[in-house]
Structure formats: C-alpha cells, structure tokens
Amino acid sequence: MADNTCKLAEGTRFSEELFSYLSKFFGFSKTSNIIGALVHPPSFYSIRVNTLKASVEEVYRSLCEKNIETVFHPILDDVLLIKVKGPFEIEVQGKIVVADKKAAESVYVGADLYAPGVISAKGVARSDFVTIVDEKGFPVANGIAMQSEVDILNQRKGLAVKVLRSRYQSASIRCLDEYASGKIYDQNIPAILTSIILEPTPHDVIVDMCAAPGGKTTHLAQLTSNKAKIYAFDNSKSKISKLIENINRLGVRNVSVIFSDSRYLHVDYPSLKADKVLLDPPCSALGVRPKLFEYKSVRDIIACAQYQMQFFKSAVEILKKGGILVYSTCTITPDENEIIVKYALENFPLELDKQILYLGTQGLNIIKGSNLLQRFYPDEHDTPGYFIAKFVKV
Known part of the structure; x- marks a missing residue:
C-alpha cells in the first residue's frame, strides 16, 4: 500500500x-x-445570474447568441452552466514560458497569461510561438508572446502570452459583456448553495465575516433584493478593493464594507448583533479545481484548522439567540470541516440544523450529527471539493 x-x-x-x-x-x-x-476542471463552469440586473432567460439568450454552449441548472434557478471542452493535447513547441501555479491553472482552462504570473521566459521575443508550462514543466497551453522576456520580467504588467490552444477550453467569462455590466458572477455550485442555506430575508442583519472577493456577499444582497442590512468584513486591503469593485459592478446597494479582523468583531463592534452570520474562513483550499499540483503538508492543514477555530467566539457573540450561523470551506480535510464542527458544538451554545437544500452528500461519520452536514466531492458531484455546516444559536 x-x-x-x-x-x-x-x-x-x-x-x-x-x-x-x-x-x-x-x-x-x-x-x-x-x-x-x-487535476481537471469540472465538466461545466457555473455562473450566477445577478437578478438585480437581468433575468436568467435574458442572459441565457445572450450567451447562446454568442455561440456559448449554455444550459440551465436543473435545480438552482439563478444558475447557468457553461460547457468546458477538452482535454486537448499540447505539443511542446517553440520557446518555453514558465508560469506560477495560480497562473498556470488559469491558462490550463483557456485564460491568457499575464506578466505578473510569469516565472521565466528565457530568450522569448515578441511574436514568438511559445509553450506555457507550470513550475513542474507540465505543458498547459501554446500561444504567441505579446512581450519580450526583458519586458515581461522588468515591467511586470500587461498581457505576456496570448493563448491559442489550452488543455481545456471554455468561454472567458470575465471577458464577456455580461460580466462587465454586472449581469453575471462566476461562482461554483456549492458556494452559491452556501448563501441559500443561510436563508437570508430582506429584514435580516447579516454579517459576512470573511467577505472578499464578494461572491457570497453579493449573492446575499441579490437574495434579499438589496434590502437586508449586510456587513461585509475582511482584513485584506487588496481583497477589499476587489470586494468593493464587485459590489459596484453588480449594483449592490445594501452592503457596508469594513476593513477589520473578524476574530475580534465582538470586541471592536460590541453593539453589532446579527440575525445571520456567514463564516467562510481562509482554508487549505484543497477542493479548488483544477489543481495542477499540491504539496501542502499536514502541518499546513492543522495550522488552517487552528486559525478557523479562532473565528467562532466572535461569530457566536455577535449572533442573536435563535440566529443562524453557516460555516463553509472549499476544502475536503476533516480537520477543517467535521473536526471544526465538533469544536464549535463543544465550546459554544450552538446546535446543528438541517439545511434547506442538499445537492451533495452527508458529512463523514466521525461526529454526531454528520447527516446534517453537506459535503461535495469532485469525483462524485463534478464540483470543487466543499463543505457546509449550518448552526443555530441556542
């Protein structure tokens, strides 16, 4: 073995x-x-239609007119699915451009390569035909260099390689007019489901503890027709900039964005009391697809779990009695999922509650109440790996 x-x-x-x-x-x-x-992307990429700005039918027709292969999600009525094609063979030809892990994973599914994601481009001149490889030498795409090696590595900005052929191909969602005008948001199915499970209403005070870049925050605004009072916290200034950009693009008007460490909300904002709290903390991200390689250690996973635990005191303190707390991660490790749930139940006045919609499977049977949890497996559900737990404060 x-x-x-x-x-x-x-x-x-x-x-x-x-x-x-x-x-x-x-x-x-x-x-x-x-x-x-x-290692592979899902068969379909999911996009959430922003019904604050457009109907699902309108966006569907618009995408079909662009010859983008699109279908309606069978259950989630504000979600469209865009077909991912591949895998295609990539021949190693021309000069080699090495991309970092994040950039290579984007190029792998059809994105162009931008200069900040380039590690090396030895001898590359503008207009050269190149092969893009990841840090381990795996070829992900062929393309045409738009800058020379010197310009790429010195200026560190702009388009480095225009991709002509990639391992997988799908519509470049963020290049679409529908994206620019705020009619769509690219978001995976479990993440979309997480906001639904929080059961937001227009009368709620909602706190999103780790809000950037804003997928769930803006979905909560959409689900409440811009009427709930939503506080979106994050402690990364660069990520908050992206959060504000998405809020503005999507026409969201009911969100207050606050730069703060959410582990201390109960101290920094003692008068804050929420009906609903969403906790989607930083995690090991082992469920994210596609993942060309992963060398995280068990120590890294345990460190993530210990960090995640630190949010619960604040979350419970600001939550009203009878209020709902939804905890989610984009990882598959029990230490960051079921074991975190066990910790929360043993240390705070929380009870697990049934989720209003199950599209995944139940949690691992290593804690009591695992049947109330929801897991997504990439091999089983054709989604990223994901975990959702719903608590009620008692």
Whole structure:
C-alpha cells in the first residue's frame, strides 16, 4: 500500500504525506478518485445570474447568441452552466514560458497569461510561438508572446502570452459583456448553495465575516433584493478593493464594507448583533479545481484548522439567540470541516440544523450529527471539493 501511495502521489503530483493523510479518512480508492478529479476542471463552469440586473432567460439568450454552449441548472434557478471542452493535447513547441501555479491553472482552462504570473521566459521575443508550462514543466497551453522576456520580467504588467490552444477550453467569462455590466458572477455550485442555506430575508442583519472577493456577499444582497442590512468584513486591503469593485459592478446597494479582523468583531463592534452570520474562513483550499499540483503538508492543514477555530467566539457573540450561523470551506480535510464542527458544538451554545437544500452528500461519520452536514466531492458531484455546516444559536 505504501508503494502504491508513493507512485500515485508522484503521478498526480500531490505529496505522499497529503495522500496518506486523506487516505486515513477516505480510503485509498476514494482518495485516488478525488485527487484524479481535482487535476481537471469540472465538466461545466457555473455562473450566477445577478437578478438585480437581468433575468436568467435574458442572459441565457445572450450567451447562446454568442455561440456559448449554455444550459440551465436543473435545480438552482439563478444558475447557468457553461460547457468546458477538452482535454486537448499540447505539443511542446517553440520557446518555453514558465508560469506560477495560480497562473498556470488559469491558462490550463483557456485564460491568457499575464506578466505578473510569469516565472521565466528565457530568450522569448515578441511574436514568438511559445509553450506555457507550470513550475513542474507540465505543458498547459501554446500561444504567441505579446512581450519580450526583458519586458515581461522588468515591467511586470500587461498581457505576456496570448493563448491559442489550452488543455481545456471554455468561454472567458470575465471577458464577456455580461460580466462587465454586472449581469453575471462566476461562482461554483456549492458556494452559491452556501448563501441559500443561510436563508437570508430582506429584514435580516447579516454579517459576512470573511467577505472578499464578494461572491457570497453579493449573492446575499441579490437574495434579499438589496434590502437586508449586510456587513461585509475582511482584513485584506487588496481583497477589499476587489470586494468593493464587485459590489459596484453588480449594483449592490445594501452592503457596508469594513476593513477589520473578524476574530475580534465582538470586541471592536460590541453593539453589532446579527440575525445571520456567514463564516467562510481562509482554508487549505484543497477542493479548488483544477489543481495542477499540491504539496501542502499536514502541518499546513492543522495550522488552517487552528486559525478557523479562532473565528467562532466572535461569530457566536455577535449572533442573536435563535440566529443562524453557516460555516463553509472549499476544502475536503476533516480537520477543517467535521473536526471544526465538533469544536464549535463543544465550546459554544450552538446546535446543528438541517439545511434547506442538499445537492451533495452527508458529512463523514466521525461526529454526531454528520447527516446534517453537506459535503461535495469532485469525483462524485463534478464540483470543487466543499463543505457546509449550518448552526443555530441556542
């Protein structure tokens, strides 16, 4: 088994330590399937139609007129699905441009490569045909250099490579007129579902504790027709800029954006009392797709879990009795999911509650109430890996 784990970890470019850790909870076969799916994008990208600005039917017609293969989500009535095509073979031709992990994963599914994401472009001249590879040398796309090596590495701005062929191809959602005009937001299905599970109403005071870049915040505004009072907190100034940009683009008018560390909201804002609290804290992001490689350690996962625990005191203190707290992550690790739920139940006046919609599967049976939790597996649900828990304060 150890030899198999080592070989599979090497083949998928995940660390052996991480593979072994996940196998303890999911078993060898399931872990293999999960990691195998994480390497690829889903079959469809989901977009949330911003009904503050447009109807789903209007956006659907508009995308179809652009010959973008689009279908309605069978259950979520404000969601459209855009087909992802591939995989396609990428031949290593021309000069090599090395992209960092984040940039390579975007290029892998059809995005152009911008200068900040370039690690090296040895000998590349403007107009050269190039092959883009990730940090490990895996080819993700072919394209035409729009800048020379000198300009890319010295100026660090602008389009570096125009992609002609990538491993996977889909519509460049953020280049669409519908995106620029605020009619759509690219968001995965479990993330969309998270805001629905919070059950927001126009009369609520809602706190989004880790709000940037604003997908869930703006969805909550949409679900409440711009009428709920929403406080969006984040402690990253760069991310808050993106949050404000999305709020403005989507026509959201009922959100107060506040730069603050949400672990201390109960101290910094003692009069703040919320009907609903959304806690989607920073995590190991092991469920994000596509993931070309991943070398996080178990120590990294435990550090994330310990950080996540620090938000609960504040969340519970600002939540009214009888109020709803939804906790979510874009990772698959039990330490950041079920074990966090166990910690919350043992240390705070919280009870698990049934979620109003289940599109995934129940949580791991390692804590009481696992049937009330919701998990998404990339190999099983064709989504990112994801976790959702709903609490009520008692």
